[in-house]
Amino acid sequence: MKLCGLTGGAGMGKSTAAGFFLQLGARVVDTDEIARELVRPGQPALAEIQREFGAEIISSAGELKRDQLARLVFADSAARQKLEAILHPRIRERWLAQIKIWRQENCAPAIVVIPLLFETGAESHFDKIICVACSAASQRERLLARGWTPEEIQQRIAAQWPVEQKISRSDFMVWTEGAPEIHAQQVGRILAKL
Ligand code: ADP
Numbered sequence: 673m674k675l676c677g678l679t680g681g682a683g684m685g686k687s688t689a690a691g692f693f694l695q696l697g698a699r700v701v702d703t704d705e706i707a708r709e710l711v712r713p714g715q716p717a718l719a720e721i722q723r724e725f726g727a728e729i730i731s732s733a734g735e736l737k738r739d740q741l742a743r744l745v746f747a748d749s750a751a752r753q754k755l756e757a758i759l760h761p762r763i764r765e766r767w768l769a770q771i772k773i774w775r776q777e778n779c780a781p782a783i784v785v786i787p788l789l790f791e792t793g794a795e796s797h798f799d800k801i802i803c804v805a806c807s808a809a810s811q812r813e814r815l816l817a818r819g820w821t822p823e824e825i826q827q828r829i830a831a832q833w834p835v836e837q838k839i840s841r842s843d844f845m846v847w848t849e850g851a852p853e854i855h856a857q858q859v860g861r862i863l864a865k866l
Contacts (some may be wrong), residue, residue, distance in 0.1 A: 673777075673779055674781040675797065680846075681835040684805050689804045690783060693863065698781045700783045700785065703763050707759055713735060724755070749831075784798070800843040803838045805845055806847065846858045
């Protein structure tokens with residue numbers, strides 16, 4: 673089984689690419705989804721987050737106020753490191769467990785979506801790395817459309833490696849400036865090579 677890491681900048685099209693890989697028969701595990709599962713009510717990571725960031729970060733229904741926490745950690749790198757220390761080891765444990773199962777089945781190529789693949793030093797786990805990228809102007813437009821303020825965009829981009837560096841260390845690049853069909857074709861060509 674070929675194991676690929678899929679990364680790229682915020683809003684550059686990682687989830688869309690992952691969807692195309694899935695449609696074309698690859699197995700996909702998305703670390704953003706794992707992160708959301710890990711902070712559901714009752715999960716130990718949520719209790720740790722509450723201890724670290726205070727009870728006000730949890731709603732009266734027991735749910736994590738994700739937007740509030742995101743604003744807090746992207747404005748304060750020490751806080752972000754604390755959150756990452758709680759989440760990253762657990763996220764890695766989960767996708768590694770999934771990969772172990774897929775390896776036993778010796779199935780189709782598996783794709784792990786990891787926005788911070790290089791930043792967290794995860795390269796060595798993968799046979800190949802795919803970087804999803806677009807221009808800085810399109811990225812900004814897409815993130816504004818997501819409702820992020822210019823300040824939030826700047827903070828979140830600053831919290832990641834520049835995409836050029838990610839591209840230069842990847843085996844494949846998907847350029848998402850064009851139409852979704854062109855994006856899907858690029859994914860198909862990569863999958864055929866894996
Ligand atoms: P990420 O997972 O990297 O944050 P998403 O796939 O969630 O990115 O979002 C990418 C955004 O860019 C979507 O709103 C999508 O509609 C838009 N977009 C425009 N053109 C493309 C393209 N060719 N491929 C992927 N996304 C595109």
